Amino acid sequence: MSGSETTLRVAIIGAGNIAERVHASFYHASPDTELVGVCDNRPEQAQTFANKYGCAAFDDVDTMLSTLRPDVVSVCSPNRFHYQHVLAALAAGCHVMCEKPPAMTPQEADDMRQAARKAGRLLAYDFHHRFALDVQLLREQVAAGTLGEVYVTNARALRRCGVPGWGVFTNKALQGGGPLIDIGIHMLDAALFVLGFPAVKCVTAHSFQKLGTTKNSGQFGAWDPASYTVEDALFATLEFHNGGILRLETSFALNIPEQSIMNVQFCGDKAGGTLFPAHIYHDEAGELVTLMQRDAADDLRHFRSMTAFVDAVKGSPVALADAEQGYQIQRLVQAIYDAAEQGVTVAL
Ligand SMILES: NC(=O)c1ccc[n+]([C@@H]2O[C@H](COP(=O)([O-])OP(=O)(O)OC[C@H]3O[C@@H](n4cnc5c(N)ncnc54)[C@H](O)[C@@H]3O)[C@@H](O)[C@H]2O)c1
Numbered sequence: 001m002s003g004s005e006t007t008l009r010v011a012i013i014g015a016g017n018i019a020e021r022v023h024a025s026f027y028h029a030s031p032d033t034e035l036v037g038v039c040d041n042r043p044e045q046a047q048t049f050a051n052k053y054g055c056a057a058f059d060d061v062d063t064m065l066s067t068l069r070p071d072v073v074s075v076c077s078p079n080r081f082h083y084q085h086v087l088a089a090l091a092a093g094c095h096v097m098c099e100k101p102p103a104m105t106p107q108e109a110d111d112m113r114q115a116a117r118k119a120g121r122l123l124a125y126d127f128h129h130r131f132a133l134d135v136q137l138l139r140e141q142v143a144a145g146t147l148g149e150v151y152v153t154n155a156r157a158l159r160r161c162g163v164p165g166w167g168v169f170t171n172k173a174l175q176g177g178g179p180l181i182d183i184g185i186h187m188l189d190a191a192l193f194v195l196g197f198p199a200v201k202c203v204t205a206h207s208f209q210k211l212g213t214t215k216n217s218g219q220f221g222a223w224d225p226a227s228y229t230v231e232d233a234l235f236a237t238l239e240f241h242n243g244g245i246l247r248l249e250t251s252f253a254l255n256i257p258e259q260s261i262m263n264v265q266f267c268g269d270k271a272g273g274t275l276f277p278a279h280i281y282h283d284e285a286g287e288l289v290t291l292m293q294r295d296a297a298d299d300l301r302h303f304r305s306m307t308a309f310v311d312a313v314k315g316s317p318v319a320l321a322d323a324e325q326g327y328q329i330q331r332l333v334q335a336i337y338d339a340a341e342q343g344v345t346v347a348l
Pocket residue numbers: 013014015016017018019039040041042045076077078079081099100101126127128166167168182
């Protein structure tokens with residue numbers, strides 16, 4: 001990319017839900033970008049999407065990349081294809097914004113970070129929650145010592161009955177897993193970001209498949225229980241080298257009273273903090289005292305994540321959820337699945 005006055009030409013791979021809701025809407029509205037093409041293995045889906053956004057439609061990634069030669073590519077295909085699509089876009093000289101999770105395995109995420117380094121291109125992942133102002137506030141205050149030593153963190157990405165009724169989210173071969181790799185990974189990323197990515201010593205976990213294979217509909221539509229091959233609930237504990245622990249609870253379906261919970265609590269020896277909305281508090285003689293608070297959770301996190309990526313491509317020194325951190329998160333996801341599936345403590 002040459003200068004900040006240049007409009008970035010963008011292409012999208014995977015013309016589904018997130019491509020439309022976040023990526024195309026952002027690129028279409030931004031004065032810094034022009035959406036020039038979209039690729040989907042379902043030609044009709046690509047064409048409908050292209051008609052809506054006034055861009056070219058393709059059903060083959062390599063043809064789109066060689067025909068359009070975009071500056072930037074958003075990878076919004078199912079998890080199984082992130083690896084090949086990111087590598088193809090990097091090989092074509094593009095900067096890449098890839099949807100989460102980075103890939104299916106740590107080996108793939110490692111190859112992807114090395115490919116980005118070798119190509120001299122940015123590879124960012126859309127861990128958008130960390131771009132919420134709430135997360136930024138908690139990160140600043142944890143780094144400044146307001147909470148003291150944070151020794152217990154509770155991250156929760158729970159749905160009572162929220163199995164996705166679209167896409168391939170219940171198919172382990174195409175998705176890599178269930179709620180952990182889909183929504184738990186978001187709160188894991190946000191928690192680690194706030195904590196400053198402390199080194200993990202070991203992981204234990206338990207996963208369950210109780211409701212996804214017996215129920216067939218919920219708040220996000222219907223699914224086929226006979227082809228439900230991912231976990232529906234998972235509970236993990238990460239032990240850090242600094243002595244602290246992070247407990248992660250995540251579910252697509254679990255008999256809890258709330259319809260959904262996406263939040264993280266940090267417990268320090270000086271104060272505690274809740275992420276959404278940001279709230280920092282401590283106890284004075286048995287009374288809860290608020291030290292800092294945002295009135296409502298920031299709902300512009302996707303917009304901020306995309307803006308940060310485009311600004312970084314244009315040369316601004318902004319922090320991204322980068323290929324290195326993507327690899328670290330993917331290693332943890334794998335360790336959690338290994339711990340749950342093998343019933344062992346996994347050391348890192
Ligand atoms: N950041 C977030 O909050 C968030 C939210 C939703 C989804 N996602 C991620 O986005 C990705 C897609 O999810 P979605 O909800 O949009 O799913 P989706 O099923 O709605 O969309 C995926 C699209 O990719 C297309 N596709 C499948 N295989 C392809 C291939 N080989 N080449 C090109 N296109 C292909 C499908 O036809 C479909 O149109 C997943 O990785 C998911 O984890 C992220």
